[in-house]
Amino acid sequence: MGETIRERDEVGAARESGRTSVVIIGAGINGISTFRDLAMQGVDVLLVERDDFASGATAASSHMIHGGIRYLENGEFRLVKESVQERNGLLKTAPHYVKPLETTIPIYSTFSGILAAPLRFLTHKQGKPTERGAFLIKVGLTLYDTFSRDGGTVQRHRFHGRKKSLAALPELDPNIKYTATYYDASVHDPERLALDVLRDGEAAHPGARALNYVEAVGLDASGVLLRDRETGSEFHVAADVVVNASGPWTDLTNEALGTGTTFMGGTKGSHIVLDHPGLLEATGGREIFFEHSDGRIVLIYPLKDRVLVGTTDLEADPREPARCTEEEVDYFFALIAHVFPTIAVDRSQIVYRYSGIRPLPHHDDTAPGFVSRDYRIERRQDAGMPAVLSLVGGKWTTFRALGETLGDRVLAELGRERSTSTKGVRIGGGNGYPKTPRRRIEWLRQNVGDTARGRVLFTRYGTRAADVADFLALENDEPLLGDALSTRELAWMVEHEKVQHVGDVVFRRTSLAFTGDADVDAIRTIAAALAPLLGWDAVRTDAEIDDTLSTLRDAHGVDATGSAHLAR
Numbered sequence: 001m002g003e004t005i006r007e008r009d010e011v012g013a014a015r016e017s018g019r020t021s022v023v024i025i026g027a028g029i030n031g032i033s034t035f036r037d038l039a040m041q042g043v044d045v046l047l048v049e050r051d052d053f054a055s056g057a058t059a060a061s062s063h064m065i066h067g068g069i070r071y072l073e074n075g076e077f078r079l080v081k082e083s084v085q086e087r088n089g090l091l092k093t094a095p096h097y098v099k100p101l102e103t104t105i106p107i108y109s110t111f112s113g114i115l116a117a118p119l120r121f122l123t124h125k126q127g128k129p130t131e132r133g134a135f136l137i138k139v140g141l142t143l144y145d146t147f148s149r150d151g152g153t154v155q156r157h158r159f160h161g162r163k164k165s166l167a168a169l170p171e172l173d174p175n176i177k178y179t180a181t182y183y184d185a186s187v188h189d190p191e192r193l194a195l196d197v198l199r200d201g202e203a204a205h206p207g208a209r210a211l212n213y214v215e216a217v218g219l220d221a222s223g224v225l226l227r228d229r230e231t232g233s234e235f236h237v238a239a240d241v242v243v244n245a246s247g248p249w250t251d252l253t254n255e256a257l258g259t260g261t262t263f264m265g266g267t268k269g270s271h272i273v274l275d276h277p278g279l280l281e282a283t284g285g286r287e288i289f290f291e292h293s294d295g296r297i298v299l300i301y302p303l304k305d306r307v308l309v310g311t312t313d314l315e316a317d318p319r320e321p322a323r324c325t326e327e328e329v330d331y332f333f334a335l336i337a338h339v340f341p342t343i344a345v346d347r348s349q350i351v352y353r354y355s356g357i358r359p360l361p362h363h364d365d366t367a368p369g370f371v372s373r374d375y376r377i378e379r380r381q382d383a384g385m386p387a388v389l390s391l392v393g394g395k396w397t398t399f400r401a402l403g404e405t406l407g408d409r410v411l412a413e414l415g416r417e418r419s420t421s422t423k424g425v426r427i428g429g430g431n432g433y434p435k436t437p438r439r440r441i442e443w444l445r446q447n448v449g450d451t452a453r454g455r456v457l458f459t460r461y462g463t464r465a466a467d468v469a470d471f472l473a474l475e476n477d478e479p480l481l482g483d484a485l486s487t488r489e490l491a492w493m494v495e496h497e498k499v500q501h502v503g504d505v506v507f508r509r510t511s512l513a514f515t516g517d518a519d520v521d522a523i524r525t526i527a528a529a530l531a532p533l534l535g536w537d538a539v540r541t542d543a544e545i546d547d548t549l550s551t552l553r554d555a556h557g558v559d560a561t562g563s564a565h566l567a568r
Contacts, residue, residue: 010209010211010498011211011214011228011230011231011233011235013209014046014209014211014214014226014235014237015235017237018235018236018237018238019044019223019237019238019239020044020045020046020207020209020237020238020239021043021044021045021207021239021240021241021414022038022043022044022045022046022239022240022241022242022243022410022414023045023046023048023216023223023224023237023239023241023242023243024038024045024046024047024048024243024245025048025216025224025242025243025244025245025246025253026049026056026244026245026246026247026249026250026253027047027048027049027053027054027194027198027210027212028054028056028057028058028194028245028246028247028359029054029058029190029193029194029197029396029399030245030247030375030391030394030399030402030403030406031047031049031243031245031246031391032047032053032054032194032197032198032201032210032399032403033197033399033400033402033403033422034243034245034391034402034403034406034407034410035047035198035201035208035210035403036197036198036200036201036204036403036422037201037403037404037406037407037422038201038208038407038410038411039201039202039204039205039207039208040201040204040205040419040420040422040425041407041411041416041418041419041420042205042207042419043205043207043208043410043411043414043416044205044207044208045201045205045207045208045209046209046210046211046237046239047198047201047208047209047210047211048210048211048214048215048216048226049210049211049212049213049214050213050214050215050216050229051212051213052212052213052500052501052503052504052508053191053194053195053198053210053212053498053508054190054191054194054195054508055191055507055508056247056248056249056356056357057247057248057266057356057357057358057359058190058191058194058247058396059190059191059354059356059507059508060269060271060322060354060355060356060357061187061190061356061396062269062271062299062308062310062311063186063187063188063190063303063308064101064184064185064186064187064287064299064396064397065086065087065090065091065098065184065185065186065187065396065397066083066087066101066184066185066397067080067083067084067087067144067147067184067397068080068083068373068395068397069140069141069144069182070297071083071373072140072143072144076373076374078374079373079374079398080144080147081147082398082401083395083397083398084144084147085147085401086397086398086399086400086401087184087185087397089400089423089424090185090187090397090400091185092424093424093425093426093427093430094187094193094196094426094427094428094430095430095433095435095462096428096429096430096433096461096462096463097187097188097189097190097192097193097196097429097430097462098185098186098187098188098193099185099186099188100183100184100185101183101184101185101186101286101287101301102181102183102285102286102287103181103182103183103184103286103287103288103289103301104169104179104180104181104286104287104288104289105137105179105180105181105182105288105289105290106165106172106173106176106179106288106290106339107133107134107137107176107177107178107179107180108133108175108176108177109133109134109177110133110134110135110177110178134159134177134178134180137180138159138180141157141180141182142157144157144182145157145182155182155183156182157180157181157182157183158180158181158182159178159179159180159181160178160179160181161177161178162174162176162177162178165178165179168284169282169283169284169286171281171282171340171342171343172282172339172340173338173339173340173341181286184287186287186301186303187396188303188304188459189460189511190396191507191508191509192460192461192508192509193427193428195428195497195508195509196427196428196429196430196462196464197399197427197428198210199428199496199497200425200427200428210498212498212500213228213229213230213500214226214227214228214229215227215229216253216256216257217234217256218256218257218258219242219257219258219385219386219388220236220385221384221385221386222236222238222239222386223236223237223238223239223242223386224236224237224239224242224257224386230500239386240386240387240413240414241386241387241389241410241413241414242257242386242387242388242389243388243389243391243406243410244257244388244389244390244391245391245406247266247357247359247394248264248266248316248318248357248358248359248360249264249318250263250264250359250390250391250392251263251264251318252318252319254380254388254390257388258382259380259382259388261378261380261390262362263361263362263378263390263392264318264359264360264361264362264392265360265361265362266316266318266357266358266359266360267313267314267315267316267357267358267360268312268313268314268315268316268322268355268356268357268358269310269311269312269313269355269356269357269358270310270311270312270322270323270324270325270328270353270354270355271308271309271310271311271324271353271354271355272308272309272310272324272329272332272350272352272353273303273306273307273308273309273350273351273352273353273514273515273516274306274307274309274345274349274350274351275306275349275351275515275516276307276343276345276349278343279300279307279336279340279343279345280302280305280306280307282340282343283300283301283302283307285302286301286302287299287300287301287302288300288301288339289301290339296312296313297311298310298311298332298335299311300335300336300339300340304511304514304515305515306351306514306515306516309332309335309336310332312328312331316357318357322355322356322357323355324353324354324355328355329347329350329353333345333346351515351516352513352514352515352516359391359392359393359394360373360393361376361392361393373393373395374393375391375392375393375394375395375398375402375405376392376393377389377390377391377392377405377406377409378390378392379409387413389406389409389410389413391406400422400423403422404421404422404423428462428464429461429462429463429464429465430462430463431462431463432463433462433463440458443458443463444458447463447465447466447469448465448466448468448469449469451483452483453479453483453486454469456483456484457469457489460510468489468492471488471491471492471496472486472488472489472492474488475488476488477489480525480526480529481512481517481522481525481526484510484512484517485505485510485512485526487529490505490526490529490530490533491533493505493509494530494533494534497509499530499534500534501544501547501548502523502526502527502530502544502545502547502548503544503547503548503551505526505530506518506522506523506526506548507551513552518548518552520549523545523548523549524545527541527544527545527548528541530544
């Protein structure tokens with residue numbers, strides 16, 4: 001039943017049409033943004049993703065929307081300016097997911113790094129790690145503020161000495177000399193923000209379609225050969241332009257399309273999530289952002305009543321699954337001890353680990369921390385074949401600007417003019433989002449109810465929660481996991497958000513995995529509720545449970561000894 005519905009609806013429609021103007025391969029945030037941009041121009045576009053939407057590098061981020069203050073040292077002034085402008089824009093267009101983030105840097109010296117910084121700037125070599133002192137950080141933040149001006153969207157930075165710093169954050173290392181505090185932004189639910197952008201694209205134009213679990217397996221003179229990974233069936237879609245937005249897997253996609261490239265050189269970034277009330281309180285609600293003794297930039301910050309700690313920057317092979325290793329966990333524990341020396345942490349407090357590969361360009365001997373985070377577009381076209389545009393690089397914060405830039409290149413290939421811009425366009429559940437606590441309460445009472453369940457829906461969907469609540473009210477709705485999930489909400493996710501697997505719900509449509517609430521019972525409950533919606537028999541349902549638990553234990557580095565929540 002599940003495969004029949006899928007074949008008749010989503011994939012079946014793409015198969016029957018057999019033709020589109022543009023095929024985008026890769027539904028991470030940059031592919032999705034380009035999809036929305038082209039749909040808003042009235043371009044027929046098909047977006048395909050071999051796994052679930054926003055399941056690769058997009059889901060493995062540090063949950064930050066930031067200008068990238070450290071990119072100033074790389075000389076990437078254009079990228080920093082664009083990033084802070086896009087950050088300020090997202091605070092307005094996606095206020096349901098993007099929130100201001102107060103960020104504090106602990107500083108141990110006044111003038112350290114002054115001699116080393118020019119060498120790093122000129123050569124992009126890491127050299128011997130040297131801590132940045134207050135003088136360098138002050139210069140950087142002053143420059144950062146000039147890029148950040150936008151009618152007071154974020155506050156300017158401030159410096160404090162040891163006494164005021166420890167009064168505000170008493171668990172900080174007492175050996176600090178200063179702290180610097182500035183504002184960036186966080187994205188609380190990156191996968192859901194990506195899904196909102198995608199749904200806006202689908203709504204913008206009837207010729208815009210998006211398919212998950214469909215992979216590109218070949219290219220010929222008229223278009224792209226696709227394979228439905230749910231059914232194993234293959235079909236062909238003719239297209240004038242192909243966009244390869246596969247992130248760190250761009251070279252592998254080009255290989256599948258018949259052209260060898262060496263554009264990419266991604267690095268692995270891992271994170272852990274801790275259920276640790278003491279550490280949560282110690283952060284004072286702020287992100288703690290600093291340079292560790294090995295020269296890597298690391299962060300500790302509160303999110304969803306948990307504490308996120310990251311990140312590493314290690315060379316990685318995109319052919320191999322990215323995993324958070326025990327050595328990386330030890331590294332994270334060491335940096336926590338460096339900043340908060342009186343707070344003990346251990347593996348029993350880890351509720352989630354994740355790791356991903358950044359879509360960085362090939363960088364030879366350039367140190368990972370100095371590889372450009374900017375993006376470029378590479379064009380290839382063999383005789384008689386459609387043009388293939390490969391996206392190299394890109395980061396979460398600049399997805400809108402990147403999508404517009406890539407959209408312009410596609411429009412030029414098609415000989416079409418831009419009709420509208422995505423700049424300033426509200427995203428999904430950010431439309432009509434109430435700006436003050438009082439208005440939020442009023443909105444809740446009028447649309448979903450000012451209850452625990454209503455607040456969960458509002459947090460998860462923004463103002464789209466009103467549509468979800470109307471859907472829930474159409475039939476009997478039973479709670480599955482208390483206020484966190486219900487039977488009708490799962491039906492909404494299947495019908496409107498293209499859920500195909502239990503993992504889609506656990507990892508990307510909700511925060512259950514991130515917060516450590518995806519225990520065995522929860523996964524079994526979700527699987528049992530999805531089974532009639534997707535036509536699964538008992539064998540398929542058990543396989544879904546096993547696959548989801550395996551993903552938690554393996555790919556995300558969670559096991560029964562490291563995270564007790566799976567053993568409950």
